[in-house]
Amino acid sequence: xxxxxxxxxxxxxxxxxxxxxxxxxxxxxxxxxxxxxxxxxxxxxxxxxxxxxxxxxxxxxxxxxxxxxxxxxxxxxxxxxxxxxxxxxxxxxxxxxxxxxxxxxxxxxxxxxxxxxxxxxxxxxxxxxxxxxxxxxxxxxxxxxxxxxxxxxxxxxxxxxxxxxxxxxxxxxxxxxxxxxxxxxxxxxxxxxxxxxxxxxxxxxxxxxxxxxxxxxxxxxxxxxxxxxxxxxxxxxxxxxxxxxxxxxxxxxxxxxxxxxxxxxxxxxxxxxxxxxxxxxxxxxxxxxxxxxxxxxxxxxxxxxxxxxxxxxxxxxxxxxxxxxxxxxxxxxxxxxxxxxxxxxxxxxxxxxxxxxxxxxxx
Amino acid sequence: xxxxxxxxxxxxxxxxxxxxxxxxxxxxxxxxxxxxxxxxxxxxxxxxxxxxxxxxxxxxxxxxxxxxxxxxxxxxxxxxxxxxxxxxxxxxxxxxxxxxxxxxxxxxxxxxxxxxxxxxxxxxxxxxxxxxxxxxxxxxxxxxxxxxxxxxxxxxxxxxxxxxxxxxxxxxxxxxxxxxxxxxxxxxxxxxxxxxxxxxxxxxxxxxxxxxxxxxxxxxxxxxxxxxxxxxxxxxxxxxxxxxxxxxxxxxxxxxxxxxxxxxxxxxxxxxxxxxxxxxxxxxxxxxxxxxxxxxxxxxxxxxxxxxxxxxxxxxxxxxxxxxxxxxxxxxxxxxxxxxxxxxxxxxxxxxxxxxxxxxxxx
Numbered sequence: 180x181x182x183x184x185x186x187x188x189x190x191x192x193x194x195x196x197x198x199x200x201x202x203x204x205x206x207x208x209x210x211x212x213x214x215x216x217x218x219x220x221x222x223x224x225x226x227x228x229x230x231x232x233x234x235x236x237x238x239x240x241x242x243x244x245x246x247x248x249x250x251x252x253x254x255x256x257x258x259x260x261x262x263x264x265x266x267x268x269x270x271x272x273x274x275x276x277x278x279x280x281x282x283x284x285x286x287x288x289x290x291x292x293x294x295x296x297x298x299x300x301x302x303x304x305x306x307x308x309x310x311x312x313x314x315x316x317x318x319x320x321x322x323x324x325x326x327x328x329x330x331x332x333x334x335x336x337x338x339x340x341x342x343x344x345x346x347x348x349x350x351x352x353x354x355x356x357x358x359x360x361x362x363x364x365x366x367x368x369x370x371x372x373x374x375x376x377x378x379x380x381x382x383x384x385x386x387x388x389x390x391x392x393x394x395x396x397x398x399x400x401x402x403x404x405x406x407x408x409x410x411x412x413x414x415x416x417x418x419x420x421x422x423x424x425x426x427x428x429x430x431x432x433x434x435x436x437x438x439x440x441x442x443x444x445x446x447x448x449x450x451x452x453x454x455x456x457x458x459x460x461x462x463x464x465x466x467x468x469x470x471x472x473x474x475x476x477x478x479x480x481x482x483x484x485x486x487x488x489x490x491x492x493x494x495x496x497x498x499x500x501x502x503x504x505x506x507x508x509x510x511x512x513x514x515x516x517x518x519x520x521x522x523x524x525x526x527x528x529x530x531x532x533x534x535x536x537x538x539x540x541x542x
Numbered sequence: 543x544x545x546x547x548x549x550x551x552x553x554x555x556x557x558x559x560x561x562x563x564x565x566x567x568x569x570x571x572x573x574x575x576x577x578x579x580x581x582x583x584x585x586x587x588x589x590x591x592x593x594x595x596x597x598x599x600x601x602x603x604x605x606x607x608x609x610x611x612x613x614x615x616x617x618x619x620x621x622x623x624x625x626x627x628x629x630x631x632x633x634x635x636x637x638x639x640x641x642x643x644x645x646x647x648x649x650x651x652x653x654x655x656x657x658x659x660x661x662x663x664x665x666x667x668x669x670x671x672x673x674x675x676x677x678x679x680x681x682x683x684x685x686x687x688x689x690x691x692x693x694x695x696x697x698x699x700x701x702x703x704x705x706x707x708x709x710x711x712x713x714x715x716x717x718x719x720x721x722x723x724x725x726x727x728x729x730x731x732x733x734x735x736x737x738x739x740x741x742x743x744x745x746x747x748x749x750x751x752x753x754x755x756x757x758x759x760x761x762x763x764x765x766x767x768x769x770x771x772x773x774x775x776x777x778x779x780x781x782x783x784x785x786x787x788x789x790x791x792x793x794x795x796x797x798x799x800x801x802x803x804x805x806x807x808x809x810x811x812x813x814x815x816x817x818x819x820x821x822x823x824x825x826x827x828x829x830x831x832x833x834x835x836x837x838x839x840x841x842x843x844x845x846x847x848x849x850x851x852x853x854x855x856x857x858x859x860x861x862x863x864x865x866x867x868x869x870x871x872x873x874x875x876x877x878x879x880x881x882x883x884x885x886x887x888x889x890x891x892x893x894x895x896x897x898x899x900x901x902x903x904x905x
Contacts, residue, residue, distance in 0.1 A: 183575030187582050190786055198569040198577055205565035206558060212546030212864060214561055216742040216791075219550050219867060252615040252744060253768055256782035260766035288767055374783055379579040381615060381744045381785025401764045403623035404651055405616055419619035420737055422744025422785065423553055428579075501575060504582060 184526035187504035188331050188479060189354070190374040192521040197431045216424040220417055225427075229416075232430030239433060239442050240356075242363050242386060249385040249408065250416040250426050255281070255353050255372040257406070258383060259288035262325065262349055264402040265393045265409075266368070267293055270322035274298040276315065276341070279306040279330030280510060281351060289325070292399060296321060306333040308471035312342060323347045323367060329355035331375070332508040334479040334515065335470055340365045347391060354478050356384070357436060357520060359446040367391050375478070376519050378429030381422045387412070436520065445520050452518050452527045453477035459531045465538035483513040489541055490514070500533050502526075547889035550867035551694050551842060552717070553737040555884040560794045579787040583780055588790075592779075595793030602796060602805050603719075605726050605749060612748040612771065613779040613789050618644070618716050618735040620769070621746060622651035625688065625712055627765040628756045628772075629731070630656055633685035637661040639678065639704070642669040642693030643873060644714060652688070655762060659684060669696040671834035675705060686710045686730060692718035694738070695871040697842040697878065698833055703728045710754060717841050719747070720799060720883060722809040730754050738841070739882050741792030744785045750775075799883065808883050815881050815890040816840035822894045828901035846876040852904055853877070863896050865889075 185192040208215040211224060218225045233248050242248060251257070262285075263273060271293050275286045277300035289295050296318045299310035317324060324343040329336045331354040340362065341348060347367025356371040363369065368387040374380035385408065392409040404410055410418050439445050457475060460466045460482050468475065468482045484493055490506075493514065497505050507513040518527055548555040571578040574587060581588045596611050605611060614620070625648075626636060636656050638649045640663035652658050659681045662673035680687060687706040692699045694717040703725065704711060710730025719734040726732065731750040737743035748771065755772040767773055773781050802808050820838060823829045823845050831838070831845045847856055853869075856877065860868050870876040881890055 181575050182569065185576045185580050187580065187585075189783060190580060190582060192580050193577065195569060202565055202568035205568065206545065206561040211866075212544050213548045213866065214556065216553055217548050217550065217555050218553060220553065220743070221872070222550075222867070252617070252620075252785075254615070254782045257615075257766065257768045260768065264764075264766075291767075292764065372783065379785070379787045380583070380783045381788055399764060401627075401655065401762060403620065403627075403766070403769065404654075405620045405623065406766065419617045420552065420735065420743045422615075422742070422788070424742045424787070425744055425785070503574075503576065504585070509584070 183501040183503050184522065184529055185503045186516040186518065186522065186526070186530070188375070188508065188515060188517040189372070190380045191517055191519050193378070193428070194432065194435045194521045197428065197435050200431055201428060215427045218423070220420050220423050225423055228427050228430055232426060232433055235430065235433035235437060236384070239436055240361060240363055240386070245389050246363060246386050247389060247392065247412040249387065249411045250421055251383045251385055251411060252381065252422055254380070254383055255351055255370060256284070258351070258370045258385070259285045260292070261406045261408070262323070262368070263289050263292035264399045264406055266347065266349065266391060267322045267399060268393055268397045270320065272296060272318055272321050274318050274321040274324040274346070276310065276324070276326035277302060278309050278327060278335055279333040280508070281330055281332065281353070282327045285325055285327070285351060293322070298324065305469070306330065306335060307469045309335055309337045309474045312339065315341060317343060317346065321346050323349050325349045325351070327351040329476050329478055331479050331517070332511060333470065334468070334476040334481040335474050336476040338473050347388070354517075355476070357442055357445070358449050358478050360442050373425060373429055375517070378432050379425050382425040382429060448524060449477050449518070449520065452522070452524050453480065455531060456480050456516065456518070456527055459534065463538060465542055466534060478519055479515060479517050481507055481511070481513055481515040487512070493537060496537065497533055502530055502533055546864040546866050547885065547892055548866045549879040549881065549885065549889070549893070551738070551871065551878060551880040552735070553743045554880055554882050556741070556791075557795065557798045557884045560791065560798050563794055564791060578790045581786070583783050583786050588786055591790050591793055595789060595796055598793065598796035598800060599747070602799055603724060603726055603749070608752050609726060609749050610752060610755065610775040612750065612774045613784055614746045614748055614774060615744065615785055617743070617746055618714055618733060619647070621714070621733045621748070622648045623655070624769045624771065625686070625731070626652050626655035627762045627769055629710065629712065629754060630685045630762060631756055631760045633683065635659060635681055635684050637681050637684040637687040637709070639663075639673065639687070639689035640665060641672050641690055641698055642696040643871070644693055644695065644716070645690045648688055648690070648714060656685070661687065668832070669693065669698060670832045672698055672700045672837045675702060678704060680706060680709065684709050686712050688712045688714070690714040692839050692841055694842050694880070695874060696833065697831070697839040697844040698837050699839040701836050710751070717880075718839070720805055720808070721812050721841050723805050736788060736792055738880070741795050742788050745788040745792060811887060812840050812881070812883065815885070815887050816843065819843050819879065819881070819890055819894060822897065826901060828905055829897060841882055842878060842880050844870055844874070844876055844878040850875070856900060859900065860896055865893055865896055
C-alpha cells in the first residue's frame, strides 16, 4: 500500500494509523464477530465507543462541564438553519460577520428566519482578511453573533476571538477545530462538520452551552424535532439512530490525536507546516497568497501561479507526483493546499519541493 | 476472523463480502493512495462511485425514469418532518395509517405541520395486523397518504399496496426495501433509512416522483434548505457534502445484491428464511408470534417465550452460541429476530436449532 499526500479541503485526509486500525477491525470488532457498524447504537459496545469519543474530545478541547457535546447529522449546512431555529429564543435579530463563502451561506439561510445585521464584511477586499474587533458593529439586541473563525475556501483566519459581551458567540469551526487550542468558555456554541479535522463526512459535532438549549416552546414554530439541540442533548445524540460508524471513526481520530500529544502538540506542528509553506510562497515570485499575513489560515493555504494558464499542468504533474487534490475551490479557482492535522509534515515538505521544481522549470 | 450471526434490527448485519471488500480498499482505494472517504465528493472517483450506486439501485428496484433517487442525511426521523414540509403544497391535511411505533412517530411529527387524518389504526389489537383496503378511511382532500409497509418493532407487514387514487402514497420502507420487489410506480415517494437493508447508519434513501418536488414557495414557510427535496435533487444530493463513505458502502451492498441475482432472487431466500422460522414458532408450544399470519413480516420476526422469566437466560445463551442481538425493542420486550438480506439462511437454521434445544431443556 502506498499512501499519497492528500491536500483535499474535505472530505479530507485521515491519519493512516486510524485507517489501518479501522481496517483491522472492519469485519470483526474486538473479537465480537461483527463490525461496529453492524451493532445497535444502544448496545453496550457501541455506547462505550460513543462515550469514549465524547470524553476524548472533551479532554482534547478542555470542554467545560456546562457544555453539551452533540454528534449530529446533516453537516454544517444544516446548522445554518438550526442555529436561528434554536438560538433566536424570541428575539428577531442576529449579528453575522461575513468573511467568505461559508459566512455567506450561513447568512443567506439565517435571513430566512430573522433580521441579520452584518456586523462586518470583508467582501470589498475579496475576503482576504478578517475584520478587527474595532470594525465590528454589534447589535445590543442580537440573539447571538455568528462567525467563521477559519474560512476554508479563502484561507482566512481570525487571529482573535470576538468580544461579544453577554451575547452568545457562535462559531463555524469546521476547518479549524482541533488544529489549535480554543477557549471554549468564550463561546455559546461551536460546531464543525467532521470531514476536515475530525472524521468522515456525515457527522457534525456541536458543542453548546447548556443554558442555550431551547425548550420546544422557545424554538421557532415548525422546527423539526431532529433540529432541536435540546432533544439531541436529552437523548445523548440518540433520538434516532446516529451515524455510528462515523462516530466510531471520529473516536479513533481523537485517540490518535491524544497519542500525538494532544491539541497543543499538533498545533506546534500545524504552525510549523503552515509557516514553511507561506515562507516559501512569499519568497517566490512565481506563487502568491493574497491573504493579510496576520489572517492567514494554518489549515487552508490558497495560492495562485504567476500564469493561470499553467494551472492545469501544475495539477496534472502534482497528481502524478502523489500530491493530490491541490485545485482551489470551484468558486475561486487557483490552488489550495489544505494541511489539516492528518497531513504529515513530510507532505508539506514534498509539496514545497514540487512547487520549487515546477517554478524553476516554468519560469 | 469468526463472523457471528447478527439479528440486530438496525444498525443491522451487512454482507461479509461487502465488509471484506471495504476492508481491502480502506486505506488505498483502487491504487489511488487514499481512502474513498478521504476524497472530495466532487472528485471524478467519488462521483463515479455515487453514480454507479444510484444506477445499481435503479436497476435493482426498476425505478422509473420520472423518479429521482436522493441520498440524504438525518435518517427516517428527519423524513417525518420533510414529508409534510415538502408534500403538503398548500393543502392542510394528510392521511396517515397507523400500524405501530414508527407510524406513531411519523404521525406525531406530521401533526406539528398539518391536520392528520388517521385513515386506520390497529392500536386496538396492539399492532398485530395491518388494516385491509376496506378499512381505510381516506380523505379526498389529503395532500398525501403515509404508511409504513413493514413495522420493524411489531414485525407487521402490509400484504398489499394501498390504493389511494390520485393522492400520492408515501411509504417508510426502512426495514423492507430491497427485500422483495416493489412496484415503485404505485408510490409518490418511498424512503428508507439505510441501516437495515442498504448500508450503514447515517444515510437515508429517498425515491420521489419528479412532479412532487416542491419549489421553495410551495414548501412550508421556514423549511430548512437542507430539508428541500428539490434542492437535493437539483444538486445530485450534493448541495452540501454528503455522507460519502456510507454512500460508497451502500453501493457495495447494491453490487452484492446484483451478484446474488437481484431482488427477486433474494426475495425467494427471504421468504424461505421467514417461513422456516414462523413454521417452527407455530409448531412450538414454547414460542409464540402474535401477528396475523397474512401480515407477518419477512424481515422482522418478534416472538415471546412461554415464560418471560426465561428471557434473560435465552439472551445470554443465544449470545454465547454466536446468535447476537435477539432482544425485542425496548418498548415491547420479548425477542425479535431481524433477518434482513445480509443474514444468511444458515443463520436462521442455527437460530431454529438453538431455539429448539432451548425449549427442550426449559420445558
